[in-house]
Amino acid sequence: MSTLKLLGIEENQLLMGYSVGRLINEAVRRGEGTLTKDGALNIETGQYTGRSPKDRYIVKDELTKDTVAFGKTNLPMEPQVFAGLLGKARAYVKEKPLYLIKARAGADPKHSLRINVLCEDAAQAVFSKQIFLKDEEREGLEADFTVVALPNLKAEGPADGIHSEAFIVLNFTERLVLIGGTKYSGEIKKAVFSLMNYLLPAEGILPMHCSANMGKDGSVALFFGLSGTGKTTLSADPKRLLIGDDEHGWSSSGVFNFEGGCYAKCINLDPEKEREIYDAIRFGAVLENVVVDDNGHPDYCDGSLTENTRCTYPLEFIAERAEEKRGGHPSTILFLTADAFGVIPPISKLTREGAMYHFMSGYTSKLAGTERGIVQPETTFSALFGEPFMPRCIEEYAHLLGELIEREETEVYLINTGWSGGAYGVGQRTPLKYTRLMVDAALSGALSEVDYVKDDIFNLAIPTAVSGVPSELLHPEKSWKDPKSYQETAKELAERFKANFSRFPNVAQSIVGAGPF
Ligand SMILES: Nc1ncnc2c1ncn2[C@@H]1O[C@H](COP(=O)(O)OP(=O)(O)O)[C@@H](O)[C@H]1O
Ligand SMILES: C=C(OP(=O)(O)O)C(=O)O
Numbered sequence: 001m002s003t004l005k006l007l008g009i010e011e012n013q014l015l016m017g018y019s020v021g022r023l024i025n026e027a028v029r030r031g032e033g034t035l036t037k038d039g040a041l042n043i044e045t046g047q048y049t050g051r052s053p054k055d056r057y058i059v060k061d062e063l064t065k066d067t068v069a070f071g072k073t074n075l076p077m078e079p080q081v082f083a084g085l086l087g088k089a090r091a092y093v094k095e096k097p098l099y100l101i102k103a104r105a106g107a108d109p110k111h112s113l114r115i116n117v118l119c120e121d122a123a124q125a126v127f128s129k130q131i132f133l134k135d136e137e138r139e140g141l142e143a144d145f146t147v148v149a150l151p152n153l154k155a156e157g158p159a160d161g162i163h164s165e166a167f168i169v170l171n172f173t174e175r176l177v178l179i180g181g182t183k184y185s186g187e188i189k190k191a192v193f194s195l196m197n198y199l200l201p202a203e204g205i206l207p208m209h210c211s212a213n214m215g216k217d218g219s220v221a222l223f224f225g226l227s228g229t230g231k232t233t234l235s236a237d238p239k240r241l242l243i244g245d246d247e248h249g250w251s252s253s254g255v256f257n258f259e260g261g262c263y264a265k266c267i268n269l270d271p272e273k274e275r276e277i278y279d280a281i282r283f284g285a286v287l288e289n290v291v292v293d294d295n296g297h298p299d300y301c302d303g304s305l306t307e308n309t310r311c312t313y314p315l316e317f318i319a320e321r322a323e324e325k326r327g328g329h330p331s332t333i334l335f336l337t338a339d340a341f342g343v344i345p346p347i348s349k350l351t352r353e354g355a356m357y358h359f360m361s362g363y364t365s366k367l368a369g370t371e372r373g374i375v376q377p378e379t380t381f382s383a384l385f386g387e388p389f390m391p392r393c394i395e396e397y398a399h400l401l402g403e404l405i406e407r408e409e410t411e412v413y414l415i416n417t418g419w420s421g422g423a424y425g426v427g428q429r430t431p432l433k434y435t436r437l438m439v440d441a442a443l444s445g446a447l448s449e450v451d452y453v454k455d456d457i458f459n460l461a462i463p464t465a466v467s468g469v470p471s472e473l474l475h476p477e478k479s480w481k482d483p484k485s486y487q488e489t490a491k492e493l494a495e496r497f498k499a500n501f502s503r504f505p506n507v508a509q510s511i512v513g514a515g516p517f
């Protein structure tokens with residue numbers, strides 16, 4: 001059955017082919033948001049201002065039962081529970097006008113999905129048009145997957161067989177994503193990301209939660225990291241061409257963006273420090289939960305609605321960009337971690353085994369606002385630096401990365417964009433200008449020419465010098481005022497790494513041995 005039929009939607013309900021300008025007018029007219037003085041559309045998303053992982057499900061059926069790693073991250077949903085929610089959605093959309101955005105995921109035409117996004121809100125239609133790759137020219141209504149975003153449809157929680165009023169459900173058999181009860185647009189993009197992450201490994205492609213950019217010489221860099229660790233910020237670099245800010249695939253011909261736009265954090269956005277992002281906030285961009293005064297002036301320092309304020313804009317709003325949204329094989333990979341313990345060196349070089357160890361560990365902190373209920377940094381091990389979005393078992397993805405970095409001789413660094421000079425509350429977040437200099441040094445090849453010292457707790461190789469960066473900052477045991485408390489804290493974190501890694505009992509000893517001592 002066609003997906004529209006399944007949803008009980010008639011063709012005459014669909015609002016199609018609207019330009020960005022027209023959708024923005026609709027959003028304002030319908031009271032969904034207002035324009036700032038720079039022309040961006042600002043909306044408030046209500047109670048849900050970040051992702052809600054406890055409300056995200058995958059339907060467990062014949063197709064997925066043996067191919068999805070069901071558990072706490074990939075919550076299973078029984079087909080009959082899905083049928084109940086679908087019934088609610090059908091009743092809700094009956095005779096309701098819905099915006100249809102024809103989009104695509106995957107800039108490599110060989111590995112691309114046709115996506116129809118159906119939105120009840122015009123603002124989410126603008127979001128979808130700007131974040132995904134355009135596919136307006138596509139004829140007919142057929143697509144590979146349909147995403148239905150009904151933020152104002154609230155479920156009844158346990159009475160509907162789910163956790164709360166919000167639901168994000170991926171149904172691979174019906175090729176349908178149902179979203180209700182949350183207006184946070186991040187759910188729409190991350191749901192499509194999860195679709196790609198399920199489908200691509202079957203084609204031998206590694207999907208990655210990373211940003212990507214390219215030097216003017218064509219050399220590609222990837223920045224992996226969980227939410228808030230700096231993928232978007234560090235990849236927007238005027239010296240390099242942006243390929244994409246969040247989701248990529250790595251195939252035998254190189255890397256490709258899944259998306260067509262960016263989803264940047266705006267908290268404390270400072271035009272001096274993040275010029276590219278600041279300049280992208282204009283007509284056509286969508287802000288979420290930024291506090292704006294009566295004259296339309298945004299106050300990026302106001303986190304009263306959430307710390308997770310956001311801006312969506314198409315890649316074309318960034319001057320230095322890779323037009324094709326693709327590049328060759330990465331020569332350098334940077335794993336970004338926001339270490340709230342403040343004991344991981346700001347930059348270190350990983351061996352191939354070390355890269356595998358840290359990819360599978362995915363150590364970082366969840367930062368305030370990025371997920372429901374997170375108000376201060378919370379230690380997490382999020383495998384692949386994106387476990388919430390990876391439906392398959394971790395080893396499948398890790399295996400692919402291992403093969404690729406081996407074959408392409410990709411160099412891998414670990415970068416702590418989190419705390420230094422002390423733990424969260426005592427030290428400070430590593431100044432962005434220094435992190436940028438460390439990234440520059442890694443990408444220019446300068447770090448191939450310096451000496452390294454061993455960190456004897458974490459088994460990491462720390463460069464002795466990075467141009468422009470105070471050398472004591474490079475070594476946590478020197479940047480902490482109290483060496484004893486550094487030792488204790490570092491050892492505590494090392495133990496946490498080991499405890500976490502016991503979830504991978506079958507991994508080669510050489511990889512386990514590349515972790516903390
Ligand atoms: N040293 C640093 N490196 C990267 N980002 C930093 C640093 N210090 C502070 N930040 C801030 O942290 C946030 C990183 O967020 P973002 O780049 O959107 O992460 P991601 O794209 O990985 O979710 C930004 O608000 C940025 O200004
Ligand atoms: C949209 C998100 O991604 P990121 O913060 O990694 O940009 C999110 O995690 O909600």
Ligand SMILES: [Mn+2]
Binds near residue numbers: 246
């Ligand atoms: Mn980002």
